[in-house]
Amino acid sequence: MSAPLSLGIDIGGTFTDLVIHDPRTGRAVIWKESTTPDDPARGALEGTRRVLEKAGAKPQDIGRVVHATTLFTNALIERKGAKTGLLTTAGFGDVLEIARERKYELYDLFIEMPKPLVPRPWRREAKERLAPDGTVEIALDVDAALGEVADLVEQGVESLAICFLHSYANAAHERAIGAAVAERFQNLSISLSSDIAPEIREYPRASTTVANAYVRPLAEIYLERLEQALRAEGIPGGLFLMLSNGGLTHVSEAKRAPVQLLESGPAAGALAGAWFGRNAGLERVLAFDMGGTTAKLALVDDGEPLVAWGFEAAREKRFLRGSGLPIQIATVELIEIGAGGGSIAHRSDLGTLNVGPESSGAQPGPACYGRGGTEATVTDADLTLGYLNADFFLGGAMKIDAVATNAAFGKLAGALGVEPGRAAFGVHDVVNENMAGAARVAIAERGRVPSEYALLATGGAGPVHAWHVARKLGVSRVVCPPGAGAGSTIGMLMAPARVDRVASFTTALAGADLAAAGRIFANLEKDSLDVLRLTGADVDGRTVRYLADMRYIGQGSEITVVLPHELTEGAVKVAFEAAYKALFARVPPGAAIQLVALRLSVSAPMPGTGGKLELPRHASDNALKGTRPVLFPDEGRTLSTRVWDRYALEPGVSIEGPAVFEENESTFIVGPNSTARLLPDGSILAEAN
Numbered sequence: 112m113s114a115p116l117s118l119g120i121d122i123g124g125t126f127t128d129l130v131i132h133d134p135r136t137g138r139a140v141i142w143k144e145s146t147t148p149d150d151p152a153r154g155a156l157e158g159t160r161r162v163l164e165k166a167g168a169k170p171q172d173i174g175r176v177v178h179a180t181t182l183f184t185n186a187l188i189e190r191k192g193a194k195t196g197l198l199t200t201a202g203f204g205d206v207l208e209i210a211r212e213r214k215y216e217l218y219d220l221f222i223e224m225p226k227p228l229v230p231r232p233w234r235r236e237a238k239e240r241l242a243p244d245g246t247v248e249i250a251l252d253v254d255a256a257l258g259e260v261a262d263l264v265e266q267g268v269e270s271l272a273i274c275f276l277h278s279y280a281n282a283a284h285e286r287a288i289g290a291a292v293a294e295r296f297q298n299l300s301i302s303l304s305s306d307i308a309p310e311i312r313e314y315p316r317a318s319t320t321v322a323n324a325y326v327r328p329l330a331e332i333y334l335e336r337l338e339q340a341l342r343a344e345g346i347p348g349g350l351f352l353m354l355s356n357g358g359l360t361h362v363s364e365a366k367r368a369p370v371q372l373l374e375s376g377p378a379a380g381a382l383a384g385a386w387f388g389r390n391a392g393l394e395r396v397l398a399f400d401m402g403g404t405t406a407k408l409a410l411v412d413d414g415e416p417l418v419a420w421g422f423e424a425a426r427e428k429r430f431l432r433g434s435g436l437p438i439q440i441a442t443v444e445l446i447e448i449g450a451g452g453g454s455i456a457h458r459s460d461l462g463t464l465n466v467g468p469e470s471s472g473a474q475p476g477p478a479c480y481g482r483g484g485t486e487a488t489v490t491d492a493d494l495t496l497g498y499l500n501a502d503f504f505l506g507g508a509m510k511i512d513a514v515a516t517n518a519a520f521g522k523l524a525g526a527l528g529v530e531p532g533r534a535a536f537g538v539h540d541v542v543n544e545n546m547a548g549a550a551r552v553a554i555a556e557r558g559r560v561p562s563e564y565a566l567l568a569t570g571g572a573g574p575v576h577a578w579h580v581a582r583k584l585g586v587s588r589v590v591c592p593p594g595a596g597a598g599s600t601i602g603m604l605m606a607p608a609r610v611d612r613v614a615s616f617t618t619a620l621a622g623a624d625l626a627a628a629g630r631i632f633a634n635l636e637k638d639s640l641d642v643l644r645l646t647g648a649d650v651d652g653r654t655v656r657y658l659a660d661m662r663y664i665g666q667g668s669e670i671t672v673v674l675p676h677e678l679t680e681g682a683v684k685v686a687f688e689a690a691y692k693a694l695f696a697r698v699p700p701g702a703a704i705q706l707v708a709l710r711l712s713v714s715a716p717m718p719g720t721g722g723k724l725e726l727p728r729h730a731s732d733n734a735l736k737g738t739r740p741v742l743f744p745d746e747g748r749t750l751s752t753r754v755w756d757r758y759a760l761e762p763g764v765s766i767e768g769p770a771v772f773e774e775n776e777s778t779f780i781v782g783p784n785s786t787a788r789l790l791p792d793g794s795i796l797a798e799a800n
Contacts, residue, residue, distance in 0.1 A: 112642060115135060115172065117604050117719050117720075118132075119131075119177045119600040119601065120159070120176065120178045120179075120600070121178075121180075121353075121376055121379060121597070121603065122146060122181065122286060122597075124451070125142045125146060125451070125453050125476065126144065126145060127158050128141070128157050128430040128599065129142045129143070129144065129158040129159060130594070130597050131162050131599055132601070134142070134720060137728075139594060139601065140166055141349075141594055141775065141776055143571070143776055144158030144197075146617060147445070151180065152333070152336060153777060155178075157616060159344060160344070165282040168489070169345075169346075170346045171345055173347070174348045175719055176341060176346065176351065177350070177603045178519070179352070179372075179468040180352065181331075181375075181376050182333060182497050184374070184424060184425075187228070187373070188230070188425045190458055191593075193269050193324070194233075195228055195229050195231040195321060195324045195796050196229060196234070196260070196263040196270070196271045196694060197234045197272045197274065198237055198259060198273045198274075199236060199237070200259060203313065204235065205234070206314050206317050207228075207317060207321065208230060208617065212334075213433060215427075215431050222367060223427050225426070225434065225435055227277065228321050229272070229321055229613070235262075237259065237275070238251070238252040239284050239358055240250040240276065241275065241276055241278065241284065243617075244280055245277060246281070247281075247284075249325070251288060257288075257289050257291055257298070260295075260296065267592075268300070270300040270301075270302070271306065271323035272317070272321040272323070272325055273302070273320070274301045274320045277410050278303075278304055278309070279311060280615050280617075282309070283304035283529045285303045286305070292429075300324065300328050302317050302320050302323045302324040302368075303320070304320040307320045307775075308439040309614060310613055311617070312751075314437070315421065315439045316324070317456060318438065318683045319370060320439055320441075322370050322373075323368055323369065326370065327366070329369075330365065330366055334362050338362060340514065347649070349364050351378050351601050352365040353375040353606065354378065355371055355372065355373055355374035355422075355440055355441070355444060356441040356611050356712075357369070357378045357382045357606065358607055358609020359607065359646060360608065360640075361645045363645065369542040371440050371441075373422075373440070373442075374422065376599060377405075377443070377599075378442065378443040380398060380569055380602060381416040381602075382398070382603070382680070383569050383598040384399070384597055384602075384603075385414055387567055387569075387794060388411055388567055388590070388599075388639050390724075390792040391590055391592070392790075393590065394413055395412055395564045396412075396565055397410060397564045397565070397569055400578055400599060401453045401571075401572040401573040402571055403451045403574075404412040405446055406446065406447070408446040408470075409444060409446070410554070414460050416444070416445060418441055418442065418443055420439065420442075420710070421437060421439045421442070421443075422433030424438050425566065440527070442688065446549060446554075447549070451572055451668035452477065452488065452493070452575075453471040453489070453490050454467035455471055455486045455660060456486070456487045456489070456523055456537075456541075458523070458526040458577060459484070461507075462527075462745065463536070464537045464541055466542045467545075471486060471488055473718060477516075478515040478519035479494055479510070479512055479515060480493050480511075481512030484515070485518070487514070487520050491535075491574050492536075492538035494536040494540055495531070496741065497741035497752070498539075498575050498741060498778060499778055500778070515718065520535055523538075526542055535749050536744065539581065539723050540579075540744060543579045543580050547562060547580050547584050550580070550584060558693070558694065561585055561586050562586060564586060565588040566580065566584070566590070567592065567694050569596075569599060570598060571596045571776060572777075574595050575778055575779075577589050577737050579777075582782070587798055588794075588799075589781070590795070590796050590797075591772065593724060593757075593793035594724065594774075594779035594792070595776070596671065596775070601724065606720070607715055607716050608643050608714065609712070609714040610714075612710070613710045614709050616707070617706055617707050618707045619705050620687075620703070621652065621680070623648050628706070629678055630682060632711055635711040636655060640653075647717070648715035649718065653713055654712070654713070654714050655711070655713065656678075656712040656713075658673055658710040658712065659671070659674050659704055659706055659707075659709040659710065659713070660672075660686075660708040660710065661687045661703075661704060661707060662705055663705065664705045666701070669692060669707050670690055670691060673684055695732070724793070727758060729756075732759075733756065733759055734755055734760050735755060735756075736754045738751050738754060739754055744781070745780050746782075753769060753770055754773070754775060755773065757772045758772060758774060760789050762790065763789060763791075765786055766781075766786070766787045767786055768781040768783050768787070769782055770787055772787070772795060781795075782799075783796060
């Protein structure tokens with residue numbers, strides 16, 4: 112019998128979450144290890160040893176390892192990737208600099224645009240030119256292009272992005288020079304735009320390809336070392352990576368196109384929200400994932416998180432659209448809504464209280480961690496206000512330095528000219544309002560209403576803040592799933608394998624050769640299945656979705672439309688107009704419709720994902736742990752609040768708020784005038800009365 116257990120490893124900015132799950136019984140064991148920023152794999156391996164010990168399992172019992180990491184995103188943000196060159200069509204060497212010729216803040220005289228990942232001397236041009244339909248206008252001069260690449264290699268370039276004009280319509284020139292470069296420079300990492308992002312729009316395509324080239328050598332080294340380290344630990348199972356689209360892939364695909372992993376951790380949080388939401392019988396969920404460094408929100412409709420076909424990485428201004436590098440990949444649509452537990456509070460130049468975006472991270476961490484941190488953070492505020500129990504942090508495994516927290520708030524309160532308690536409440540309330548405000552705008556932009564949803568909280572800090580964020584949003588139902596503190600990791604273990612592919616198909620819908628579109632979809636599906644089979648996924652149980660980027664002729668942007676598998680002109684038109692009306696309420700009369708690109712999304716169940724989750728429980732006669740004073744801003748005062756041991760409660764029990772539910776990895780706060788019920792799947796559903 113093959114090794115039965117699954118191991119999930121999610122490396123976050125503050126903690127590395129590890130979960131061992133037995134799909135046969137649903138039993139899960141959770142461990143949180145402090146992230147080691149200098150070498151993330153070190154903390155992951157130490158955590159692996161600890162979680163195996165806690166589970167009473169042996170390394171050889173692990174049949175598969177599922178992993179998500181922020182390492183590649185951080186490499187972009189910190190500009191710590193490989194020395195990267197760009198080879199592009201003559202005349203287009205400055206496309207990364209020119210970008211969209213648009214300022215993200217119109218009146219900022221000192222605006223800083225995102226700096227290209229490739230410096231100007233390493234952007235080289237090749238003699239070649241294709242027309243928009245892919246026909247050759249100027250033949251490729253291979254020898255001259257190889258000369259440019261040879262000069263780059265001599266200057267120390269380690270990775271090369273090749274992005275020719277209109278290569279989405281005809282990849283022949285890119286493939287020819289790619290093969291020639293690979294033969295001559297065998298140690299050079301190569302990324303072709305026709306492989307990474309075969310879509311129209313030169314700048315986003317070049318940006319995506321360059322980003323892939325920039326992190327690819329790092330990804331290859333990191334994943335190779337992690338595989339070797341896991342084998343050295345005696346773990347026989349294969350390594351699978353979480354993708355930004357909410358699916359899994361195998362190591363070789365992750366090494367080929369690591370740009371697909373940039374949002375892997377946050378995507379896992381959204382997937383957890385969808386999975387737990389379905390288990391709790393909720394179809395519409397706001398998946399709220401707040402950890403130590405960041406917080407994200409994802410909309411889940413009909414049990415599936417919304418997927419977008421591009422996002423921005425490494426923004427100059429964290430919450431300003433247009434201030435980052437465009438990345439054209441399939442990604443769970445995420446709203447970055449503020450700070451995490453480690454976000455630092457400080458006095459602004461105007462004398463007001465600001466929280467974040469700077470974070471104390473894992474080292475030194477919040478002041479209460481006792482690792483040298485001296486600044487007041489959100490976690491310190493939560494301790495001061497009674498939301499967290501200093502004697503039960505990580506189930507008592509982590510000692511808390513209350514003296515350091517008091518000193519940090521004394522310093523902050525002195526700067527603001529208020530009492531320390533007032534400063535602590537201010538930090539908690541400001542971060543909640545920051546998150547609720549960003550969520551409000553983003554939800555409205557998507558044509559949704561917050562009150563139609565339940566807020567489902569995961570992450571170490573998510574359940575602590577969820578009730579108050581929900582009150583600000585007007586959401587009456589808040590759900591805290593079991594194992595919420597490691598929710599993203601649990602979400603990864605339940606994820607299917609997934610592949611998203613795109614092909615150019617620019618033509619008017621009227622009279623379009625839809626049989627040709629069908630052949631393109633068939634080729635994309637064949638390519639996708641080749642990747643899925645390497646993961647060991649159940650390809651016979653796959654779900655295949657046809658999509659298309661479409662617009663009215665003359666428009667400058669497209670919408671992505673789900674297509675029927677029977678491709679007829681009438682059916683495609685109906686699908687497009689329905690999607691267009693949902694976004695813009697009406698369709699322009701008499702306007703001609705155009706197809707721009709075809710997309711295929713294939714997902715297949717992974718063996719060992721299991722359908723249930725069972726966390727350790729204990730006798731229910733000691734469920735009430737006691738009481739402690741907790742501040743509730745809606746009441747404007749501190750209330751004596753009952754504290755419950757979450758895993759001593761029986762399903763079906765109903766508890767009146769206010770209440771605190773403690774578990775090892777997180778704490779769920781429920782306000783007054785509410786009722787909390789334990790659902791059959793172990794989730795706690797709190798509803799305002």
